[in-house]
Amino acid sequence: MFEVMIFATLNGLVTGLLLFMLASGLTLIFSMMGVLNFAHASFYMLGAYFAYSISLYLGFWPALIVAPVLVGVLGGLIERYGLRRVHKSGHVAELIFTFGLAFLIEEAVQFFWGRATKDYRSPDILDFPLFTLFGQNFPAYKAFMIFISIAIFIALYFVLTRTRIGIIIQAAITHPHTVANLGHNVPLIFMAVFGVGTGLAGLAGVIAGPVLTTFPGMAMVLGSIVFVIVVIGGLGSLAGALVASLLIGLLQSYAIASDLGMPDLLNWLGVSFERDHPLNDIWRLTLPQIAPILPYLLLVLVLIFRPSGLFGKRES
Amino acid sequence: MSLLQLQGLSKQFGDTKIIRDVNLEIQPGEKHAIIGPNGAGKSTLFHLISGRYHVSSGSILFKGSPIHNRSPFEITRLGLARSFQVTNIFPLLSVFENVRCALLWSMGYRYSFWHLLGKARALNTRTEELLEEIGLHARRNLPAGELAYAEQRALELGIAIASGAEMILLDEPVAGMSHTEATNAVALIRKVTAGKTLIMVEHDMNIVFDLADRISVLVYGEIIASDVPSKIRGNPRVQEAYLGEVVPGGSDA
Amino acid sequence: MFKFAIWIIFAIVIVLLPQFFSSLLSVSILNQMAIAIVFALSYNMLLGQGGMLSFGHAVYFGLGGFMAVHALLGIEDGNYSFSVTLIPLVGGLFGLLAALFIGSFSTHKAGTVFAMISLGVGELIAASSLILVSFFGGEAGVSGDRTYGPTFFGYDFAQDLQVYYLAAAWMFIATLAMYLFTQTPAGRMANAVRDNPERAEFIGYSARRVRLISFVMAGFFAGIAGGLFAVNYEILTEQNLNAVTSGNVLLMAYIGGLGFFIGPMVGAVVLTLVNSVLSHYTTLWMLYLGIMFVLTVMFLPSGLTGFLMMHRTPWHLGKIRLLIKPYIVTAIPGAVFALSLVAMVEMAHTSEAEFVFLGASFNSSGPMSWGVLVAIALASFIALRRSLPQLREAWAQANAIETGDQP
Ligand SMILES: Nc1ncnc2c1ncn2[C@@H]1O[C@H](COP(=O)(O)OP(=O)(O)OP(=O)(O)O)[C@@H](O)[C@H]1O
Ligand SMILES: [Mg+2]
Numbered sequence: 001m002f003e004v005m006i007f008a009t010l011n012g013l014v015t016g017l018l019l020f021m022l023a024s025g026l027t028l029i030f031s032m033m034g035v036l037n038f039a040h041a042s043f044y045m046l047g048a049y050f051a052y053s054i055s056l057y058l059g060f061w062p063a064l065i066v067a068p069v070l071v072g073v074l075g076g077l078i079e080r081y082g083l084r085r086v087h088k089s090g091h092v093a094e095l096i097f098t099f100g101l102a103f104l105i106e107e108a109v110q111f112f113w114g115r116a117t118k119d120y121r122s123p124d125i126l127d128f129p130l131f132t133l134f135g136q137n138f139p140a141y142k143a144f145m146i147f148i149s150i151a152i153f154i155a156l157y158f159v160l161t162r163t164r165i166g167i168i169i170q171a172a173i174t175h176p177h178t179v180a181n182l183g184h185n186v187p188l189i190f191m192a193v194f195g196v197g198t199g200l201a202g203l204a205g206v207i208a209g210p211v212l213t214t215f216p217g218m219a220m221v222l223g224s225i226v227f228v229i230v231v232i233g234g235l236g237s238l239a240g241a242l243v244a245s246l247l248i249g250l251l252q253s254y255a256i257a258s259d260l261g262m263p264d265l266l267n268w269l270g271v272s273f274e275r276d277h278p279l280n281d282i283w284r285l286t287l288p289q290i291a292p293i294l295p296y297l298l299l300v301l302v303l304i305f306r307p308s309g310l311f312g313k314r315e316s
Numbered sequence: 317m318s319l320l321q322l323q324g325l326s327k328q329f330g331d332t333k334i335i336r337d338v339n340l341e342i343q344p345g346e347k348h349a350i351i352g353p354n355g356a357g358k359s360t361l362f363h364l365i366s367g368r369y370h371v372s373s374g375s376i377l378f379k380g381s382p383i384h385n386r387s388p389f390e391i392t393r394l395g396l397a398r399s400f401q402v403t404n405i406f407p408l409l410s411v412f413e414n415v416r417c418a419l420l421w422s423m424g425y426r427y428s429f430w431h432l433l434g435k436a437r438a439l440n441t442r443t444e445e446l447l448e449e450i451g452l453h454a455r456r457n458l459p460a461g462e463l464a465y466a467e468q469r470a471l472e473l474g475i476a477i478a479s480g481a482e483m484i485l486l487d488e489p490v491a492g493m494s495h496t497e498a499t500n501a502v503a504l505i506r507k508v509t510a511g512k513t514l515i516m517v518e519h520d521m522n523i524v525f526d527l528a529d530r531i532s533v534l535v536y537g538e539i540i541a542s543d544v545p546s547k548i549r550g551n552p553r554v555q556e557a558y559l560g561e562v563v564p565g566g567s568d569a
Numbered sequence: 570m571f572k573f574a575i576w577i578i579f580a581i582v583i584v585l586l587p588q589f590f591s592s593l594l595s596v597s598i599l600n601q602m603a604i605a606i607v608f609a610l611s612y613n614m615l616l617g618q619g620g621m622l623s624f625g626h627a628v629y630f631g632l633g634g635f636m637a638v639h640a641l642l643g644i645e646d647g648n649y650s651f652s653v654t655l656i657p658l659v660g661g662l663f664g665l666l667a668a669l670f671i672g673s674f675s676t677h678k679a680g681t682v683f684a685m686i687s688l689g690v691g692e693l694i695a696a697s698s699l700i701l702v703s704f705f706g707g708e709a710g711v712s713g714d715r716t717y718g719p720t721f722f723g724y725d726f727a728q729d730l731q732v733y734y735l736a737a738a739w740m741f742i743a744t745l746a747m748y749l750f751t752q753t754p755a756g757r758m759a760n761a762v763r764d765n766p767e768r769a770e771f772i773g774y775s776a777r778r779v780r781l782i783s784f785v786m787a788g789f790f791a792g793i794a795g796g797l798f799a800v801n802y803e804i805l806t807e808q809n810l811n812a813v814t815s816g817n818v819l820l821m822a823y824i825g826g827l828g829f830f831i832g833p834m835v836g837a838v839v840l841t842l843v844n845s846v847l848s849h850y851t852t853l854w855m856l857y858l859g860i861m862f863v864l865t866v867m868f869l870p871s872g873l874t875g876f877l878m879m880h881r882t883p884w885h886l887g888k889i890r891l892l893i894k895p896y897i898v899t900a901i902p903g904a905v906f907a908l909s910l911v912a913m914v915e916m917a918h919t920s921e922a923e924f925v926f927l928g929a930s931f932n933s934s935g936p937m938s939w940g941v942l943v944a945i946a947l948a949s950f951i952a953l954r955r956s957l958p959q960l961r962e963a964w965a966q967a968n969a970i971e972t973g974d975q976p
Pocket of ligand 2: 358359360401487
């Protein structure tokens with residue numbers, strides 16, 4: 001039991017931090033531009049695919065640097081030539097644009113790389129168990145993922161609180177209209193924030209690709225969960241996004257690791273049902289089975305009872 | 317009995333007190349004006365009465381029953397309509413539809429999805445009449461968002477008065493209008509509020525003294541005087557505070 | 570009177586259509602269109618008319634459909650017996666119930682919060698459908714048979730053509746009902762709440778209640794579409810209530826044009842057609858669809874219908890013919906440019922050595938064929954760019970209201 005908990009916690013941490021890497025970019029973009037970027041996870045997917053292709057020629061380490069930069073540049077260009085054009089038609093149009101973009105990127109990925117899963121692997125140098133506990137291995141690559149994620153947050157935190165551009169961004173988040181009056185080039189800042197946000201998503205893709213498998217559906221799998229996170233955390237709140245990411249990561253990880261379910265609950269309550277009971281499916285549910293829907297359940301509950309999210313102040 | 321009673325009404329945002337212990341009674345049929353310098357809290361007072369903001373403390377009674385912290389639509393249905401200082405219309409709907417929507421509830425259509433608007437003769441006639449009255453008949457098919465500023469103000473007024481509510485709150489109804497437009501609007505206000513109760517925020521003293529039976533002066537969230545126009549004119553505190561000659565240092569900095 | 574005539578013509582057209590398109594394939598496309606029209610119109614009750622952007626509208630379509638299949642199964646098992654023509658109503662009522670339940674908490678707010686709840690609920694139900702096997706049938710779905718019910722004036726609905734008349738009749742009724750809804754107080758207030766929910770409250774309406782009514786109506790008609798789907802395909806799977814279907818209906822409504830009642834109908838017809846034709850010719854049709862969608866959002870924000878409606882002013886001014894020539898001058902290089910890009914995409918994708926496109930044969934790995942295509946693309950792009958100023962000029966002229974020189 002104990003070792004299960006430890007590994008579940010570690011795995012939850014890995015997932016949670018990875019999710020936060022996506023969620024932080026999404027939050028920054030939303031706070032600045034008021035756009036919930038539906039295609040955010042698609043940039044994460046692009047990161048994985050770019051890194052895969054680059055690693056074929058140059059290996060993993062150059063890909064770790066180059067792929068996110070490429071993704072970020074692409075993101076910036078899409079902001080400049082696509083999103084900005086749509087901006088004047090309002091937020092709904094922007095949301096729909098990013099929705100279409102997500103659709104398009106998925107198709108484009110299938111066009112360039114095919115439908116099959118890509119054999120994108122972690123570098124050999126990290127291919128060893130970091131430690132062994134109760135006979136179970138913890139891969140070094142996962143530790144590396146944790147390390148990269150935390151390094152990124154520290155960098156992000158530093159940039160946001162200590163640098164000029166960070167201060168401007170923070171000002172733009174709280175007082176969107178005044179920043180332009182101060183003479184800053186707001187469109188350029190927008191493009192940069194979009195580029196950095198998508199670049200972060202790309203980086204998440206680069207490091208997650210080898211673990212979560214690189215296939216055309218990977219954006220869909222993660223995309224809606226990241227959305228769930230930023231909404232649960234409270235749109236526009238970085239702290240909320242962090243808490244929600246870890247919460248969801250751990251929740252899913254514990255649910256998968258546990259072997260509890262409705263049968264246990266019913267036993268405990270001393271109730272039993274015949275096999276042909278019409279709600280049989282429900283009486284036999286187990287936690288691992290419902291792990292994938294937990295985030296959505298949480299989302300709906302949070303939105304019903306606290307529509308602005310856990311840490312949210314602003315609404316749309 | 318008074319139609320509207322404000323008792324010990326206060327409102328604060330965070331730590332800033334915007335409305336401080338306001339007491340006010342409005343009699344049926346009264347035309348009441350609220351004046352005061354910018355930022356005094358006049359609009360906030362309207363928002364409290366009409367249910368847009370919740371009160372921090374105190375109570376508001378309309379026809380003897382409490383209405384504070386009720387939703388705007390409930391208050392509206394009781395017969396209290398209002399206009400906004402910042403134009404607040406339905407920009408994509410045509411001018412005609414704006415007015416017609418404003419009439420729907422008062423004419424008993426509620427949430428009906430079994431009446432056809434095109435067949436609602438009384439409703440449509442009333443809408444046309446109102447359009448005529450607010451001088452927007454020629455613009456009836458234009459999306460409201462495309463009207464000129466003064467026309468939008470006229471529509472704002474039209475939406476507020478459409479339901480024929482017993483009590484009407486107008487927040488700077490003629491601000492930004494030209495002199496002739498304002499004169500017309502005042503005549504219109506006088507006409508449609510005949511026999512009704514009116515509370516109006518207005519900066520133009522000529523209009524205020526022309527229309528109002530009673531005037532309250534709001535300064536820093538407090539009513540410093542409430543009286544008939546002739547008395548208000550001579551009140552030294554009012555002259556001092558409202559004309560902003562010397563702002564007294566004392567209590568509220 | 571004029572409107573009445575339009576509805577008569579609409580009815581005549583849908584009755585006559587199978588006379589002109591009688592092949593098995595075209596009847597099945599017509600059936601798809603009828604279903605898609607109802608679904609897209611129901612979606613627009615939310616987005617276009619009520620300002621509620623939903624990413625989970627397939628939930629009501631799918632739930633209605635699943636219930637309809639179960640109703641078919643009930644008829645088959647002899648639990649009860651009623652005509653298959655009523656099956657869509659079963660779907661509709663179930664969609665309505667589901668919408669009533671979900672709408673009771675999701676219509677608090679429009680905007681981003683609503684969009685997110687719809688997304689969450691959609692994912693939740695799609696994922697649950699794989700778990701709750703007895704109702705949703707797991708991965709395989711649930712299938713039924715539409716021919717067990719009592720015959721309806723001799724129709725046993727064994728053939729697709731008979732299903733077409735059933736679907737067309739329901740489509741006509743649903744379309745008429747949804748149109749009439751836009752003409753009622755609740756329908757008009759839905760527009761008002763879309764524009765300005767706050768002011769709506771100050772004229773006596775609860776914005777939330779107004780949204781809920783639209784939402785429930787939309788659920789009802791989506792359920793009808795789902796019921797029609799059940800009758801037509803006799804099977805429902807998780808596919809029919811997941812995000813892909815929700816995205817599809819958004820696509821149809823948007824490409825067609827949200828601002829007009831007929832917009833989503835246009836979108837449903839065009840996209841159904843494009844899907845079946847494109848998927849016949851190329852495996853990359855989803856890619857083209859994605860590109861089309863993104864380009865529409867960027868360049869035609871009011872959709873195809875909006876684009877057509879832009880021509881009302883020139884039409885009334887009698888200057889539409891000023892536009893004919895510039896349109897042709899722009900359209901030809903535009904089409905050539907698009908086709909040359911498509912050719913390159915297809916050629917890059919093909920695995921065969923010989924690549925045939927529109928009758929022209931290319932060597933798919935030869936630098937010559939690439940050179941030719943790139944040259945054509947460049948030339949047509951330059952011609953396209955050059956033609957644009959003229960088009961803009963003509964457009965301005967066609968819309969200018971001249972004063973003075975008119976008789
Ligand atoms: N939602 C709010 N949150 C915080 N402060 C507010 C809010 N609404 C109003 N205020 C503050 O309350 C004060 C009074 O505002 P209000 O709009 O009521 O003034 P007013 O008397 O109508 O002024 P004006 O003549 O300019 O219309 C202002 O200082 C304003 O900044
Ligand atoms: Mg004010």
